């Protein structure tokens with residue numbers, strides 16, 4: 027295999043695995059910037075993956091080639107709806123963020139698998155009729171050398187994720203909304219004295235995370251597994267949270283970290299075509315992403331600066 | 345109708361927390377262009393009253409009139425629109441944001457939702473020039489001095505067009521120079537037509553800048569007086585409800601053998617510099633040793649090393665004859681140390697826990713508070729009640745969380761706990777910060793009582809008056825060294841001031857006698 031083909035293979039499979047992580051990690055960033063820890067992203071991804079699979083099977087006739095993209099939106103919507111539970115629990119009812127997130131993580135897979143069984147009579151949906159597949163990126167794939175490596179025959183959702191990362195960065199750091207959201211995650215008391223609606227901002231952060239996490243799950247089922255089952259998401263939500271921390275609660279950082287984790291995951295798939303690591307037993311490559319997650323977090327977590335008021339319930343004085 | 349020159353009238357304000365009345369039928373009016381002081385003991389309800397005026401709390405009863413119109417201030421937004429701005433007792437700033445971002449937050453200049461940073465920074469700069477409030481618009485809050493943080497807070501209210509400004513204990517955290525500057529700023533603001541409510545425990549500040557003063561006690565208004573015709577003594581008596589003595593009454597000390605012996609002690613601070621440089625120091629039983637010095641000359645690190653909160657780099661510390669160098673804090677406490685920490689919220693209390701639990705933080709595992717590993721809540725409660733009673737900690741119940749106490753009463757709770765254990769050595773770091781004059785008098789009395797019972801007391805304070813009046817000997821720290829130890833009754837403010845600036849003792853002594861001589865001469869010549 028020539029070097030360009032090899033590079034192309036590594037890049038495109040890294041991006042494919044990174045796509046769900048990018049969106050979900052950015053989702054987590056919005057939630058935590060507003061001060062709400064959302065470990066429920068794992069469960070939210072499950073719901074998004076489930077919903078989009080159903081949607082894909084049901085509406086392939088209506089939407090044709092656009093089906094996975096519309097399915098992704100459907101996954102986002104269900105993720106958003108599910109995240110309302112987390113918002114109500116943590117913001118209004120002052121529940122512990124971790125407890126509420128854990129409840130979502132326990133409830134979502136149970137519900138999704140139950141419904142899958144009810145609908146399909148099996149624990150999996152079976153193959154989806156129209157997956158994301160591979161795409162060439164508009165015009166860019168024509169650039170010599172770079173084009174074939176980065177933009178040809180690659181993951182459409184990943185480039186969508188990169189676009190979302192850039193937009194999110196602008197939203198968080200350049201807009202009024204972003205400033206207000208961050209102020210609420212840092213010092214809600216100060217924000218309130220300046221007339222900022224603390225609860226509204228927290229809701230916004232959590233709901234955006236639900237929407238992005240749901241879309242992330244939808245990409246997981248429609249681009250990687252091409253079906254929905256209990257193993258579709260299996261820990262991706264947690265890896266996305268690791269990417270968020272590794273990326274220092276910055277959408278662009280989270281995106282970079284997600285691509286790194288995507289690369290680690292892709293090795294298990296494409297490792298046997300890469301000369302140096304061909305001989306490493308497959309099990310090791312499968313463990314690698316989780317191992318890296320742990321190592322990265324151990325190395326980074328002491329230094330990373332989380333929003334100051336993260337995980338704390340805010341009680342309006344009156 | 346009300347007189348037109350009154351910008352604020354609060355009539356019959358009552359605020360209940362549960363059954364407890366923090367404000368009880370309070371009246372307050374503010375005239376246009378005046379500085380109006382609000383004076384009251386710790387927990388009297390000053391912050392509560394001002395939080396009502398700034399829309400953070402809703403009154404249970406009462407009316408508020410602004411510029412002759414009855415209003416209902418249901419949120420900080422409404423307060424802003426009415427031109428009311430507050431500089432809070434604990435700053436309301438986002439540490440990671442820049443000065444500009446903090447100031448414009450909630451009232452941002454934007455195009456289609458995108459912020460216009462350049463214009464905002466220019467606006468802040470202009471505003472800061474206009475009022476002489478020096479700030480660096482681009483600096484992060486966490487990187488600037490407390491004084492500048494406060495100026496940013498003031499700018500925040502001015503940016504919103506406030507013309508009624510509330511300052512809640514603004515001077516508690518400032519250095520003497522910064523206090524001086526703040527007073528000038530307040531005078532300038534009043535000249536611009538603003539009106540100011542000032543909360544402070546320092547009577548000399550009230551005398552210096554305020555026009556009128558309203559005194560409240562235990563949630564009730566006592567009186568509003570003209571500052572010019574009222575003495576500090578009268579103000580203090582009115583506030584406490586009895587006669588307060590500013591003079592510290594004490595017999596000469598009767599020092600015995602040392603309880604604390606520090607030899608050649610070096611302590612590094614977080615970044616690895618030597619903060620305390622090979623010092624020797626003794627505190628004897630039956631004396632109060634004061635430590636004077638400008639903030640940041642190693643005092644905090646010295647105390648942290650003695651209490652076991654920081655590692656000792658080299659040298660030794662002996663407490664009551666036993667070596668405690670680098671021992672665990674619990675071990676040191678058991679050896680006979682009491683500690684009133686500088687940062688009360690961080691090292692003194694567990695804010696989320698009940699007051700009664702906080703009262704036995706060092707003793708909970710001993711009898712009678714604990715039996716075979718089980719807590720005896722009845723004893724813990726009894727103990728807490730006794731301390732609250734004896735030290736006059738103002739709270740409606742010992743079951744309230746420590747965080748619900750007013751700032752000054754949190755401090756009193758710690759002092760009660762530490763003094764009550766009757767330790768061989770009591771370390772008191774800034775023990776009266778944020779306390780009212782009545783409470784200060786009481787705390788000083790208790791420190792001296794400890795001394796008279798033959799215990800050692802190490803008093804660290806940035807307030808020269810306090811160090812001079814309470815201590816028997818004074819050690820002056822400068823740049824990690826103890827540059828002089830003087831007897832409290834043989835020194836004066838001038839000499840200490842020079843020592844604190846790093847002037848060696850002989851020179852300082854010379855300079856003081858010289859200037860005194862000169863002054864005498866000039867006086868003689870004038871005659």
Ligand SMILES: Nc1ncnc2c1ncn2[C@@H]1O[C@H](COP(=O)(O)OP(=O)(O)OP(=O)(O)O)[C@@H](O)[C@H]1O
Pocket residue numbers: 361364366384385386387388389390391392393433738739740748749750751752753778
């Ligand atoms: N949220 C609350 N719940 C219960 N009690 C409260 C609450 N806030 C304040 N209090 C009580 O109300 C009283 C008045 O408190 P406030 O903070 O107004 O005192 P202060 O006059 O500002 O005192 P200081 O000079 O110490 O700051 C205190 O006894 C305090 O314990």
Ligand SMILES: [Mg+2]
Pocket residue numbers: 390391392433512750751
């Ligand atoms: Mg107060």
